[in-house]
Amino acid sequence: MITVNSLPGRTIITEGKERLYFSGTSYLGIHKNIVFQEVLRDGFRQYGTGYSSSRSSNVQLAIYEEAETWLANFTHAPSALTFSSGYLAGQALIHHLDQSSQFLYAPQTHPALWRNEQDNSSGEYHRWVSHLEAKVGYNHREVIIVANSVDPLYARAHSFDWVAHLPDHIKITLVIDDSHGLGVLGERGEGIYATVKKLVPKNVSLVVVGSIGKALGVPGGVVLGDATLIQLLKKSPYFTAASPVVPAYLYAMLRAEKLYPVLFAQLRTNVLHFQSLIKENSIFRYFGTYPVFYSADQNLCDALSEKCVLSSFPYPNPDSDCITRVVISALHTQSDLDTLGQLFSEYVAVNH
Incomplete structure (x- = not known):
């Protein structure tokens, strides 16, 4: 060490x-x-070193919606919602979705998306995929599929071509952790949302969650999905009762667009x-x-x-x-x- x-x-x-x-x-x-550090200093001068309040407060900082609009546009997602960490974003999403649905976890899914330790799954991704269609097909209630966008530990790509072949008789939500893809994957670092969205059938809802503290350099997390989901997450105690991202970092992210x-x-x-x-x-x-x-x-x-x-x-x-x-x-x-x-x-x- x-x-x-x-x-x-x-x-x-x-x-x-x-x-x-x-x-x-x-x-x-x-x-x-150096450029990012300079605009971050400007952000600290304008917003201070932290924001000791709730996003549900009667006083709202415009920078949050501005940053979330930028993140949605950057990733080609309909809507975005930021949290103070990728871990909190994952927990807020998973606890919102945990409504007696059947969860199917891909191997090595990050603990931020676990409900408990029993959700830890091991094995090879491609083998998990080969059995997934059958596992989904046996269900008669909503299924939540959770996976990483990429394997950053063993440097393996994850194909999502299988999404197009999922059974269509039930509602499916596909949750992808793109913490190690945002800023790196895609034609310009936009991550995996747009790529997978082209593949999903009508009965599959796509949600991407992850840290923005890695490639994008902002200590925080984000959930990317449709507007209905984002509005529901805004009512979650994981959102209303938690401190938000330090606004100076979102200011710097926006100024670092180029x-x-x-x-x-x-x-x-x-x-x-x-x-x-x-x-x-x-x-x-x-x-x-x-x-x-x-x-x-x-x-x-x-x-x-x-x-x-x-x-x-x-x-x-x-x-x-x-x-x-x-x-x-x-x-x-x-x-x-x-x-x-x-x-x-x-x-x-x-x-x-």
């Missing part, structure tokens, strides 16, 4: 030495972006460059232009630790095996990636 006194960017200072940092979930590097596509393009450039360096003898699993590269090699992290810090920790439990990954961000330079690529080539030449 590494303990530091400042948040890493493209590098990290450990034991008095600077090392390249390839970990974390700030895919666009917003947390270290910054996001620039960072998204840079991230893609970085990912493609790293892919070009490792494609000959890769021990990584990766897909598309997703910025996560998984390796089953348990020795890789230690072998490169003199110059690089990779993502490597036991998950989901402290006694689980370590999951080792390289996470690329928009902060990395071509030189950073060349260095990592060279270290990787040297390691492969000796160990594989």
Whole structure:
């Protein structure tokens, strides 16, 4: 375990030495972006450091609806509602939907969307999908299907083509956690909502939920869905009784509208460059232009630790095996990636 006194960017200072940092979930590097920091300071000056009130108060800040309109437009969703965290957004949604419906959880769904620990599901996503149509077909009441948009731990894409073939005799709600897709997936980082929406039959309602604190850099969460659902969630105690997102961050998000596509393009450039360096003898699993590269090699992290810090920790439990990954961000330079690529080539030449 590494303990530091400042948040890493493209590098990290450990034991008095600077090392390249390839970990974390700030895919666009917003947390270290000077432009974002400046507009965030402007936001703090206008709104203060927090908002100690309820969204149901008789005094309303316009920034919340402005930000939610932007998020809906950005993701191509009908409506959006923000919460102070992705976890709270997930719990608010799931408890609203938990009305004697049958829940079917995909493997590795985040605990933010569990009703209890019994909802934890393990196994392979594609195997779960192969049995899903039959499981749904046996039901005669509403079914809630819950899944992640992507597997960010093992760098695996999730196809949702199966949605078009779901049985049509019952009402189905499909809930997708897009925490690791918002800002990264899609043609411009808009996430998965629009892609899946094209596939859903009329009897399937699509809801996307997730953190906006990863690629988008805002400590908060969002639910994306139709206007009726959003209005019902606004009556939930998870919404009315909780403090909202710090408004200064939403202010910064709106002012960073033109910054996001620039960072998204840079991230893609970085990912493609790293892919070009490792494609000959890769021990990584990766897909598309997703910025996560998984390796089953348990020795890789230690072998490169003199110059690089990779993502490597036991998950989901402290006694689980370590999951080792390289996470690329928009902060990395071509030189950073060349260095990592060279270290990787040297390691492969000796160990594989």
